[in-house]
Amino acid sequence: MPEVFDVIVVGAGPAxxxxxGRVAAAGLSTVIVERELAGGECSYWACMPSKALLRPVDLAGEVSRVPGMRLDGPIDAVAVLAHRDTVVSNYDDSGQARWLDSAKVTLVRGTGRLTGARSVEVATADGGTRTLTANHAVVLATGSGAVIPPVAGLAAARPWTNREVTAARAVPDRLVVIGGGVxxxxxxxxxxxxxSREVTMLVRGGGLLDRVEPFAGKAVARSLTEQGVDIRLRESAEKVERPEPGGVVTVRLKDGDTITAEEILVATGxxxxxxDLGLExxxxxxxxxxxxxxxxxxTGVADGWLYAVGDVNGQALLTHMGKYQARIASDVIVARARGEADDRPSMRDRADRVGAPQVIFTDPQVCAVGRTEAQARAEGFDVRVVEYDMGQVAGGYLLGDGYEGRAKAVVDERRRVLLGVTFVAPGAAELLHAATIAVTAGVTLDDLWHxxxxxxxxxxxxxxxxxEYGL
Structure with missing residues (x-):
């Protein structure tokens, strides 16, 4: 017999x-289905472990810029990887499972699949099958997966994706990276x-980070090059070979050159x-x-019982945006279940329309929210751009002799509000939320002056x- 809940959630990642948690706190009976680890991609194979790996590198760069400070030898990679394991709870989700239980959310381990209106069939981890039915809503929150491009031999070579690189048990001596994104x-x-002694990036386009302002990608490319990363623009892999499982990888490039490495990382989207969600x-x-x-x-589903939050809806593949969408969806579901109005301002997505905030945790960090200059002009705004050298700000002097950075603001001249802001500088991430408030709330430049x-x-x-704008 079907098991009946008010709300079924498929996917136990952050979104x-x-x-x-929110619908259960409002008193709706709730079940969440997860085929891997409760906590999802961000917790175990993306945001959290990647930042644990990057933090020592970031801090080493910061220390090197301060006179009188120095590092005694290389970073202890073994200690960093051990700390990464702590950050991801040693890939044990029992803590997340306990939280779900305390929140009165039923966790079902298995693969969920839609089988019709308000119905989800779960192939459980023990080989069984459970049929779940929702009184009010089914929410899809299954996230996204890495894309492996159709390069000859690449899939057979068992390349790393974000999962394998963030979970690495050792740092490879040589690494080939396919892609130029985050x-x-x-x-x-x-x-x-x-x-890693050799890191080679194969970038199909003419620069790095092509979804942010061009100066940001150039700054990151300069930093990577100074650190010894070999960046090859307008280059791609034509064929990949790994004759022995776990052995050396050979990458043949379109220009006929070859590169050998211990590992190859695919980061192409x-x-x-x-x-396999049964959407049909x-x-x-x-x-x-x-x-x-x-x-x-x-959209396109009768009676409005199906929701999708996070990467699965393709709007903004960022954890914080998935959680934002989740807050909207949960509040709408609760309101409709109670027969209350569901049109309060907090119940409609506004942030995705103006441009999601994002931090790229390289050194220098790239922090952006809203539209780029090119996007704003393409959308027909009356645009004016102002930029400033962040190394000339008094606070920057205190961060060391090598502190450099740049800020760019895209202004809507008609309304005198910010359409987008980008900061590129070491440690700039903490500046971003102020920009996010200004862009999302449409704060005027005259108000920002105060x-x-x-x-x-x-x-x-x-x-x-x-x-610089002239106020």
Whole structure:
């Protein structure tokens, strides 16, 4: 017989857990289905372990810029990997399971699949099958998976993705990285900083980080090159060979050159994990992102019972945005279950429209929110751009002789508000939330003039940007 709950959540990553916790706290009976570890990609194979690997490299760079400070020898990679294991709870999700239990959320371990309206069939970890039925809502929160490009021999060579590189048991002597995006840049820097003798990046395009302002990618490329990373632009792999499992990898390039390495990391993008979700059973395409409206309800599904949050809807593949969408969806579900109004401002997605905030944890860090200059112009805004050298801010002097950075603000001249802001500098991540508030809330430049930054901090760059604008 079907087991009946008010809400079924498929996927126990950060977004799924937020939905489950919030609807259960509101008194709705809730079940969450997870086929791997409760806590999801971010907790075990992405955000958390990658930052644990990057933090020592970041700190080493910071120390090197301060006169009188020095590192005695290389970073202890063994200790860093051990700390990574602590950060990911040694890949044990019992703590997450206990939290779900305390939140009165039923955890079902297995693979969930839609079989019709409000119905989910679970192939359980013990080989059985459970049928779940929802009174009010089913929420898809299955995340995304790494894309392996169709390069001859690549899949057979068992390349690393974000999962294998963040879970590495040792630092490879030589590493080839395919890609020039966030994972590629972060992990190239981490592995080089932790002891890889050779790191080679194969980048199909003409620069790194092509989704942010061009100066950001150039700054990161300069930093990686100075650290010894070999960046090959407009280059790609034509064939990959690994004759022996676990042996050396040979990569043949389109120009005929070859590279050998202990490991090859593929970081060429991600796709929503929807291929085996049974979407066709409810009239949706069987693969690809699940389209949603601004309340996170799946479009094209009658009666509005299906929701999709996080990477699975393809809107912004970022953990914090998935959790934001989850808060919206859960509050809408609760309101509708109670027969209450579901149209409060907090119940509609606004952040995805203006541009999600993102930090790329390289050294220098790249921090951006809103539209780039190119995006703003393409959308027809009356744009004015102001930039400032962050190394000229008083707070920057205190961070060392080699402190460099740049800030860029994209202004809507008609409304005199910020459309986008980018900071590229060591340790700039903590500046981003102020920019996120300004962009999302549409704070005018005249009002920002009265938000006085403290001295001497790098946040004084806000004052300098406004002065460059002419206030």
């Amino acid at each position: 799924g857990e937020v939905v489950a 994972v590629a840049c972060e992990m190239a820097q981490a592995m080089r900083g932790l002891g 991600r796709s929503p994990a929807t291929g 059973s409810v009239g949706l395409p069987e693969s690809g992102p699940v389209g949603v409206d601004d309340s996170m309800r799946a 938000a006085v930054p403290s001295y001497p901090t790098v946040s004084e760059v806000w004052l300098r940007l406004l002065e």
